[in-house]
Amino acid sequence: MMRGIIVGIVVLVAAAVGWLTFDWYRTTFGGEPFGEPFALVDQKGEPITEAAFRGNPTAVFFGFTHCPEVCPTTLYEMDGWLKQLGPEGEDIRAYFVSVDPERDTPDIMDSYVSNVSDRITGITGDPDKIAAMTKSFGIYSRKVPLDGGDYTMDHTASILLLGRDGDFFGTIAYGENADTAIAKLKRLEKEG
Secondary structure (H helix, E strand, O other), rough: HHHHHHHHOOOOHHHHHHHHHHHHHHHOOOOOOOOOOOOOEOOOEEEEEEEHHOOEEEEEEOOOOOOHHHHHHHHHHHHHHHHHHHHHHHOEEEEEEOOOOOOOOHHHHHHHHOOOOOOOEEEEEOOOOOHEEEEEEEEOOOEOOHHHHEEEEEOOOOOEEEEOOOEEEEEOOOOOOOOHHHHHHHHHHOOO
């Protein structure tokens, strides 16, 4: 019985922290486009700006193509959730923004993203412009040296959800329950 009470308290505290975080974001950024304007390129090498995040509900994930687990898993899951939504989620636009533009050229992004989904668009560009975009979107990323001179990237692993006006709508955490993620996407489609 005591174990059940403790689990209940932990669940309530987690829900309260989640709500307070969401409420803070909504109060701080509510109604305003999230992030600063940017000018990058998509996986086809075509110019893309913050205008792509307007007019439709949007899901944005920041990662990199050399990522061993988190990025391919997240892209695969996001594609699956969008497919599961079917026509109910057809207005949602999805983007994968590279935090490693030194290696993630448009060609590499195109090959990587196209192998996973035809619903997700890759975004890359000048490293300084990517750094400015990630910072304005509140995304953490850092190059981590590896043995032998190689490196990996440490980065925020949540999917950002943006409403039709580009305003912050919520997040889907890495490893979040699929039913919860789909419910969030349905809500984004309906209310975002």
